[in-house]
Amino acid sequence: MDLDDYRKHSAYSDPGRHGGLLDAVATDFSTVAATARNVIVHYRAGGVELPDDRLDEVHRRWVDRILDTDQSRFPLPLAAERPAVDRVAGCCRDHTLLSVAVLRQHGIPSRSRVGFASYFAPDWHHDHVLVEYWNGDRWVWADPELDPAGDWGFDGYDIDPKAGLFDSAARVWSAYRAGTIDPERYGVSPELPIRGDWFIHDYVLIELAHRQKDELLLWDSLGAMTDDVATADLTLVDEIAALLLAADDGDETAEKALADRYASDVRLRPGPQVHSVSPVSGTVSIVDLRR
Secondary structure (H helix, E strand, C coil): CCHHHHHCCCCCCCCHHHHHHHHCCCCCHHHHHHHHHHHEEECCCCCCCCCHHHHHHHHCCCHHHHHHHHHHHCCCCCCCCCCHHHCEEECHHHHHHHHHHHHHHCCCCEEEEEEEECCCCCCCEEEEEEEEEECCCCEEEECCCCCCCCCCCCCCCCECCCCCCEEEHHHHHHHHHCCCCCHHHEECCCCCCCECHHHHHHHHHHHHHHHCCCCCCCCEECCCCCCCHHHCCHHHHHHHHHHHHHHHCCCHHHHHHHHHHHHHCHHHCCCCEEEEECCCCCCEEEEECCC
């Protein structure tokens, strides 16, 4: 994909009838991020206790559905303050997707990046999703979940890709294959068993899908995913990770190879339906992506 591809909405980022709400949001990233935080609250790390019947909102995979839910409570511009407990329950993927939607609505190339962040807890790497947008000269990593008023010790809206604060899934997988990291320190939470080599493996495939503008939920399942790397096609994921890293370095041949393989290999992309495992209830559902 080229820059112009990332200016255009995906099926996930398209606001539909809510386009006017995004038109009204200024495009400086601090405003974009503040808007995303005002509309969406993290379902388990947002600092508020949400009612059980609201947690299902984490499955609002499309921006128009997220905004449907928001506007049913607050038929107001997105800048009008919402009480945290009444915001749409979501996660990092949703903060990023709404931010990407705002930027694309204004023709700014943007995409979501899937990987692991080291700045939420010491000696732990949380699965996480960032915005990557083109500022006219370069791609910029930015975390819309981070309030700049917080004492983060770095600029959360221009994260240095070489600082080790956030690493793409492809980079983490490559480090694991080289034996330079402990995969048990990469996952959802130090308190949960959803971690390790299989988890990193699957996130490389999620990273590829997001790069191709299939901004899947983090608990969706693709053909080549596994819960045991002993059964996985490691060569396949090694090759995809290497192409992702080369594309990040500006290799246009690698970028094209990613698009070609994604289009031709059914193991790498979702079909018309996807299996999704709820992080709230553990329920497995089959979702029709064709709507």
